[in-house]
Amino acid sequence: MTRRRLALVGAVLLVAACVERLTAPGRCPDYCPSGQITIVDTLLTTSINRDSSYRGYVLAYEAALMLAAHVPGTTDTLDSRPIFRINGYGSRLRISTADTSTGAILGADSARLQLYVLRRDTATHNLTLRFYRLPITIDSSTTFGSVVPFTDSLRSVNIDTLLAQPGRKDTLTGDSVVVDTINNRLVLSLKLDSVAARYVGTDSGTVAYGLRIAADTPASIALGKGSIGPVLQWYLRADSLGTPVARKPGALGAAFASFVFAPPPAPLDSTLAVGGVPSARSLLRVTFPKVIRDSSQIIRATLFLVPAVRARGAPADSFVIEARTVLADFGGKSPIDARVGDTTVIHVGATDTVKTDTVKIEVTNLLQLWAADSTHPTAILLRAQAEAQFLGEIRFYPSIAPAFRPTLQVTFVRAFPFGEP
């Protein structure tokens, strides 16, 4: 029995003894392997060629946001105005929930318009929103010139004043604002009186509004669309067997939401345009050296781009551009490889030096993918990460500008000399 216990203890000890701990500090070169990790850093100045730009991927009415901006420039003013249309209930309204009888809509007592402000610069003061009534015919073909100037003014609201009110409610105008700190946005609720909220039965109650902004400094905000787009709550009067009755039907969302702006983006030229509305992309084709592809491990790759035209906009319009690779090189219609990408921020309107500062994008992931898959096209596609959600567009010097052409700096490791004593 004692021997069995001893055997058991011995077996346990034997198992416990099978533990490896071999990691020790090395003192090189005396007590290190003769082979070392060799790092090479090289600047590929002529590897990017046949670059070109394309525009029109995301149009204003396809954008996820409505952009409002008023940014005075030295020669012109960037003016962007959201426009949206909300279809009505028609000329008649169901009077009772008990039956299907309807009554003619006599008019509106008031309405409440709700807007989501998704992006704004808190450093911009006296931010004022001015609302205008627009023709209900606005659609995706509407241009800045076809609706501007806005003439039928409804009312205006100063966001800073409203935020300063107790409870963020203006008891005089009936406006209120909710600060959603979780989603980092403002929910604006504006009261439209019977004059501003004009329900026209012959137009089926359809209304269209336009919006301008102004502030003490260059101003730029973004309003929500779709599920977080404009919502209109009508307070109507309907005819119930000759008696006007008040009704509050369900709130209505925007059937169409877009924005118009001026001046339009400059036509594409030989420079590499990225961003803007409609969104522009640039394709850079890279000659990937075989010495890097075949026998090394890339640990860092940086794309250097020299801006030719600075991005316009307010500081809040700083945007992110991303470098991605493509699954196949079909020029402007190249399908994007969504697996890997690298990004950098374009700081809009920070200082004048932005114009001359070189933009660096870490593209290590892309080059590692190329090294791993030799069949992958070696092309870099530059685009705004949120296309058509910023008015800013940056243009870089192309490869035909020898002094400012795009370059790649690649840091890679040569194959370790395994097996050498």
Next chain:
Amino acid sequence: MKRADRCTGGRAVGTAVLAAAFLTASPPVRLSGQDSQFGIRGLGTPGRWESVRSRSTGGAFAPFDPLSQLTEAPLADIGQLTATAAGGTSHRDVAVGGTTAALRSTRFPLMGVAGPVGPRLAVAAGFTTYLDKSWDVWMRDSVLLRDVLQRYIDELTSDGSVADVRLAVASRLSRRIAIGAGVHVLAGSTRMTAERRFDDSTFHSVQQSAEVRYDGFGVSGSVLLGLAPGLTLSGWARSDSRLRAKVADTTSAVTDLPRMAGGGLLFAPSPSARFAASAVWRSWSQAGAGAFDTWSWSAGAEFAFRRMPIRLGARSGQMPFGPGTKAPTEVAGSLGIGRAFAQGRALIDVGLERLERRAGGGSLTERVWTVLVGLTVRP
């Protein structure tokens, strides 16, 4: 009486099963001898081709031990089919550059089977560690990259060894003379990795790995001479060709391996006391720069104490790889005991070894405690 027979027979079977498990179940990567930082720069750390019994005597009994794979001639006296295996756990303190690291490893450095095939002929097959190549070192350093000093940590690892697979034959020519010869196939592999992690995460980590395969060939011969009753002289020699390293079927290095020769003297004045001494020379310097020819010697004794022999020994010598112009040295003391079970059909040997290795300039010192366990079965 019958019950006692059944009991001892059962033990023998159990021990044989345990030995078989030892011989077959251990993973090849663990078939290495003893790790050392001195082997990182060179080919590796040479293994000890000794059974636990011989190693407990400092290695002095190895030239006379049929279960050690140092010489072949003692196989002539093995008498019956015998299998053996050895395992050891080492606790190693490495002092280098003002820091000390406590390391630990478990190895199974020797396995073999031997037995007579005729009245005067015995054969053996087995393997032992020729070169241990398991290590893991890290170092902190910096490099100027893109005009900025980038700090990083490198970690280089190697896990594996080169095994010496031996086929040996021995014959007792006369009462005084026995001879033996063996062929050795060197084979093994190491899984090597090289990693670099930068403090600045903008630089991705470097991670490369490869499996390096090794092969080589060697021959050996040995002789035992009975000089007088209780006095035996042993001599042996061995020559290995070269060690070829291949990475992905491409030869990355070919290194000449040493020739070696050694001898020993065994003195047994009585059945209960045996003394031995041995010396070995190896021409490791032909392995390239940073390699040295080595001498080593050992002396030991074994005393029969009832059914449990007590062994002790000491050895000293040189390590083949190291920096500078002088070979690193090592010195060790050891002791051990043995115990026979199942009417002598199974033997367990336990040994304890204290070893110190030191570089010429004292830049590296290793102090090692090793616990050894050997199992021998004679079914």
